[in-house]
Amino acid sequence: MVLRLLITACILLLPLPSIAADDGYGYPIKGAYEATILGTPAALMPALPGQVRTRQLLLDAVPHRKKPPVFFYDEGLRCTFAYQKKQAPLVFLIGGAGANDRSSKLVIMMKALYLAGFHVITLPSPSHANFIVSASQSGIPGDLAEDSADLYRAMEGVWKMVEGEVQVSSFYLGGYSLGATQAAFVAKLDEERRSFNFRKVLMINPAVSLYGAVTRIEDMLKLIPGGAKKQGVFFNRMLSRFSEYYSYGNFVAINDDFLYSIYKEKLFSPEETAGLIGLTFRINLAGVIFASDVVTNSGYVVAKNRVLKPTDSLSDYFLVSTHLSFFDYFNEYFYPYFQKQRPGLTREAFIESLSLRHIEAYLKGNSKFGVMANENDFILTKAELDYLRELFGPRTKIYPRGGHLGNLEYKENMAYMVDFFKDKEVLP
Secondary structure (H helix, E strand, C coil): CHHHHHHHHHHCCCCCCCECCCCCCCCCECCHHHHHHHCCCHHHCCCCCCCCCEEEEEECCCCCCCCCHHHCCCCCEEEEEECCCCCEEEEEEECCCCCCCCCHHHHHHHHHHHHCCCEEEEECCCCCHHHHHHCCCCCCCCCHHHHHHHHHHHHHHHHHHHCCCCCEEEEEEEEECHHHHHHHHHHHHHHHHCCCCCCEEEEECCCCEHHHHHHHHHHHHHHCCCCHHHHHHHHHHHHHHHHHHHHHHCCCCCCHHHHHHHHHCCCCCHHHHHHHHHHHHHHHHHHHHHHHHHHHCCCCCCCCCCCCCCCCCCHHHHHHHHCCCHHHHHHHHHHHHHHHHCCCCCHHHHHHHCEHHHHHHHHCCCCCEEEEEECCCCCCCHHHHHHHHHHHHHHEEEECCCCCCCCCCCHHHHHHHHHHHCCCCCCC
16 A cells, blocks of 8 residues: 555646646546546546445455465455435446446445435546455456456456345446446347446546557656666656655655645656556566456466465565566567467457457447547557547547546546436437
């Protein structure tokens, strides 16, 4: 948790963004990186309740699995259930890469929908350690088809846990970032299995191609002085600069005042900022690699048959994992596993399967889908934005700015999301 706070604080050290032109859209942060990192100012978020009626659900989604001792704290897949006292539609929400069921973005989406009268169940990303350990059949996340099947089983499982407690009139599905792309595959699976018959599916800032999106984020590490191989030196230097400012300012907590004050000081260059975004992704990827390797006993990072105890130090494994790029993971671990499962699978065909194009025939013309995206989202190329417009037509809402998810919590965006699920007319 401390490490995550420090990383979050570091990536906020950006040059002051310019204010966007008056184009009728009130989200104020123009730059893609700045918007992505700073998100939405609190004054521009919707007024939402501090607390809603919720309880946590624990699902034993892979009952045959003997969990490694190092994950002793993992008692099952954690999902959050927000419920009304009357009959209402239920919305399943899937988190983005690395998100748990209580990520800040899932929570604000849950509150907005709850306030509008919906039941809501939030699920962690298949790339979160809790999902890898407790819900992934293979233990190797990243394949859209397999991850979506795991998500669907989890949805069926948690619904069985609560269906006798609440009255549900219909089912909806939503997700953001990686969770948005997965939502499309989950909806397609539901067309076959019909457990929910989702009426509407909203995809917020989806990736068109997972391989392409991650490649663009990974490439940000090239902006680190000395390249990705110098990431350890670079990160230590950034933390040192952060710590000095923290001490000098005599702040007692890493809060909004502190983060905005160092943000305005322009301590980091744009290149350093991009490097930190890439490094943050690399650290999240390290958690995926470690959890998957331990669950599958693959011997990729941890020696095969080495049983890690709760008291064992994991620092060396962390350092090794952070030096593995997405391309290392893909070429040495991820693709070889699925190639064995699917003889004859080429690398090119596998990459194509990790994209919306793989299910284009199902998505095109399907009126249940809606998409929210931003013109300056750096995980998408201009051609991919045009592809989303062509694929979803008038069901595509493209905002002029917001980076990647930076404007998700903006009140206009939240209102669009709620209206979409409430079957109100929403304008592109």
